[in-house]
Structures are given as C-alpha cells and as structure tokens.
Amino acid sequence: MKATLTRTLIALIVLSAVVLALDADSALAQQATPEQTAESQGSDPEANLPYLFAAYSVTWIGFFVYAYYLSQRNRALRREVEALREALGEREQRGGG
C-alpha cells in the first residue's frame, strides 16, 4: 500500500515537472507584464474571477481533506485499540482457564 502510494506520488511529481517545464518554455516568450495584463482585461474587472474562485476553493477543500484525514486516523486508532483490548482479554481468559 505504502509502496504504491510512493510510486504514484513520484510519478505525479515527475509528470507535473515535465508538464510545467513544457508549458513554461512555450509560454515564456509571450509572458505578460502586469500592465499588459491590465490592458488585456480592459473594461471587464471580473475577467479573472474563475481563478480567484479556484484558489479559494482549493484552499478550503485542502484544509477540509486534511481535517477529515485526521478524524479518520483517530477513528481507526480507536478501533485498533478496541481490537487489541479484546485480543488481550481473550488471551488472559485462555491463560486463566
């Protein structure tokens, strides 16, 4: 399980690096300055609203996913403790009987 996760993570990192490098190389020549960006936005001040929406959504989803992971880990740990207690109890009973 851990090995699969690691391989997936490494593959994702390598893939992201390649995609980002290709994108950066092709777009670097036509990189816009803030003034050009402002010009291109022209009279529409809400032109970049989807980016703002995406950034704030990703942030909150990220924190919720992490909080969910912590609560799931906590629940799993509680189950494991219960199972361990039961196993120990059974062992004691067998030892006593």
Place this chain on the structure above:
Amino acid sequence: MTSTNSPMRNVLLALSAASMVGVLYLVFLYAPTDKNLGISQRIFYFHVSMAWVGFFAFFWVLVGSVGYLWKRSQKMDRLAYASAEIGVVFTTLMLITGVLWAKPSWGIWWTWDPKLTTSLILWLIYVAYLMLRAYSPRGDQGARFGAILGIVGFFDIPIIYLSVVWWRTVHPNVVGTGAEGGLEPEMRTALMACTVAFTLLFAYLLTDRLSLRRSEEEFESMRSVASLV
C-alpha cells in the same frame, strides 16, 4: 487514549473560525482591487499568508529536530513530525494558489523562476522528510535521520526569502518596502489579519496532530508489549 477534544483546542478552533470570517470581509469588501492585476490579486492574501505559516511550521520542525538531537526528547520529535506534516499541507496549498495566480498575472501557469523553484524544492524536502519517517524504523534511528533532514531543509527558507535580492526574478517582493513592495494600508491590514487567522488555524491543527501522534506512539508501545506477553 485516542485523541479527544481539549478546551484549549476548542478555543483555538473557535478563534480561527471567527477570524476567518473577519478575513473574508477584509479581503473581499475592505481591501481595494489592485489597478494592474485586477480581481485575481485577492489570491495574494491567502497565498502569502499560507507561505508564511508554512515557513513558520518548518521553523518548529527545526526547533523540534535540534531539541531531539540535543535532549533525545520524544516530545521534541513529536513536535517536529506534526509541524512538518502541517507545513507540507500549507506549502502545497501555497504552491497551488501561486500557480492559479500566475496564470492571470503572467500569462503562464509556471516558470522556473528562482523564488518558485526554491519554493518547490522546499516542498520536496519536507515531502521527503515525511516519507523518510514513514519508511525508516520506529524509534531513535528514524527520528535521528528525520531530525537531520528537518534541520538541513530549513536552510532553504532564507534562500527563498533572499532569492528576490540575489537573482533576477519575476516574483514581486510584495512584503518589502520601496516602490515594488509598497502595499496600500487597507491591503496591508487584510494581509496581516489573514496571516493571524492562518497562524491560529496552524495552532489548532498542531495541537490536534500532536495529540494524535501521542496516541499513535502509545498504541505502538501497547502493541509491542502485547506481542511480548
């Protein structure tokens, strides 16, 4: 023995939730829209605050790592591990929001600019730290290896900060002084409030993760005792 809600943690949760509501007001209604970058500049408040809290988390990794190597204290190792995990969460979100801000501002998603590249290296170092801790043996050896990486990794942070001074970069020096770094007072207030809110969230997550880590360690020792019985 599993992680439970302490009053301090509840207070931190309430404070960070309340401050986040205030931050949303400051970011969207109080701070003016940037003349050049338009509405997408508002990404900046979350992006910079998360970067700051990420660095702050890695500072605690440094403190915990040095403390562990010096005193061999389990508490210090726990602090380093929990801070590293939360630091990676903040840095991941900082990188993603940076990418989402770069596209409307520069016309590209990513560029191998010194500041961006050193930030990505920082993220990779602490992902490696978490992987090292997951795969190395439990106990002193794993904690020692982790502590060394935790200390070495921290040296990337001053490099990130100074990259705008040392090299030519497209990344603005937004928190500095001078013409390029000047922020309007309302923007500065929103940024400060956002940083405080995220620091409170970090404190809440840290107390939660520390408690869970303690429970995990207790469970591990309980299991090894049970296997010996």
